[in-house]
Amino acid sequence: MVRDMLFSKEGNKTPLQSMVLIDTLQYMGLDHLFKEEIGSTLSSIYDNFTHQRDHGRHNLFESSLFFRLFREHGYSVSPKMLKKFIDKNGEFKLASSKDIKGLMSLYEASHLNIGEDILRKGKEFSSKHLWDSIEWLDNKHANQVKETLEHPYHMSIQRYKARRYISMHQDDERGCKDVVFELAKSEFNAVQLLHQRELNAILSWWKKAGLAQELSFVRDQPLKWYMWPLTMVPQPHHSKCRIELTKAIAFIYIIDDIFDVYGTLDELSLFTQAINKWDISAINNLPNYMKVCFNALYNVTNEIAEITLKEYGWNPINTLSKSWGKLCNAFLQEAKWFASKQIPNKDEYLRNAVTSSGVFIGLFCAFGMI
Incomplete structure (x- = not known):
């Protein structure tokens, strides 16, 4: 009507x-x-x-x-x-x-x-x-x-x-006309309920993953992370994408905290090597907290790849894994600058920051699922 x-x-x-x-x-x-x-x-x-x-x-x-x-x-x-x-x-x-x-x-x-x-x-x-x-x-x-x-x-x-x-x-x-405003109100309430269910699913995943407990030094901000996909892919039918994308975005912050506030330069170098290899056996020489992070990231990334493969017949695992490697490479560069007290020039910093911002990770994950 x-x-x-x-x-x-x-x-x-x-x-x-x-x-x-x-x-x-x-x-x-x-x-x-x-x-x-x-x-x-x-x-x-x-x-x-x-x-x-x-x-x-x-x-x-x-x-x-x-x-x-x-x-x-x-x-x-x-x-x-x-x-x-x-x-x-x-x-x-x-x-x-x-x-x-x-x-x-x-x-x-x-x-x-x-x-x-x-x-x-x-x-x-x-x-x-x-x-x-x-x-x-x-x-x-x-x-x-x-x-x-x-x-x-x-x-x-x-x-x-x-x-x-x-x-x-x-x-x-x-x-x-009034009927359209009534439809708008009804649709707003329905979508709001959908968002609440999505957030509950994210909070449940975050709790079960135990990352906030295992990695007590990282940010515990699932609601903030959810705002990224809510803005990037607001259409109601992209519900699954928002949930999975929030998980990926969580790791941008988690890994950033590992590099910025906790890991030693030697540990960060080993972690970056493991991420670039993207092989579960590569974590043997890592400290326990990095093993926890790698395992959780590995599982979530494969989950996103499986969803994309099922929906579109294309497996993006190579692209996604290389993207995480690039992010860690950029984080490691910043850690090296900090450790050596080197101040990069503007162009050097911005070239690296394009990657270390993590935005491209969100885009790659989103494009694979929409």
Whole structure:
């Protein structure tokens, strides 16, 4: 019923109305329920959009919205469509400084910048005038502006934005009919329950693994680790991925603590060699606490590889094991710098930090399971 109401061809929605609807569904956390409809609608609008010679009829809100949704969904689009709002000095026209709806749309679009100067200026312009507007707006609209400034969509956790949008935009003109808001509330509660089950599974694994007891010096922060995958893969159907990814992320922190606060340089060198060999027999010469870590990491990594093999017919164990080796190599380099009191130059440090941050581990594990 809701699907027919929103995407019925008999509805004769304009492209703008359809784009506002898609944007609203995303903010309410309902877009995953209408993935096919959103995809086909955007494709149709984009085809028509690219054949239009004049986009000058669009105001700031509309131009920013079209640009953001197209770029979000992977369509080739240039921010040059915002040039009509630029004056002869290359700055945004002051005439737009009181267009709150347009400024909020521009501010959100500016977070999809891939090096374009116009979006950098758009962010500065919209941010300044939105902050200024809070002083004279009524409480409702001031709170909406502040929420946008402090928690832009592309810098926030999706479920947080859904909760805030539902509570703040019940009566907003961009809102859909009551039935859609009821669906959004119901879906939010269902996904929240799913997240609670996932977290319980992670806490159960962490307790059974006994790593916090065996490695008492490492961080014990499973909730924090869970926030990584919750942000990276928020779609409800990626539940298994979030659980397994949290386990992998836990080891980024555990191994980091081994290198930073506990292991001797000789022990760290042996541990790094064992990880690079990725052979269970290579742990014989390691101290007990490192054996515990290696065994647990070995099991979790193989578990992730088995899931990927079962789902997609590809075994990523070689890629994953080499990734852990690269991470330990980077950690060991930092340990050597510290032990020798050597201060690397900026370029040396950043080259190593790209790996020692551990982000690539999370990406490799996630890509294998989604």
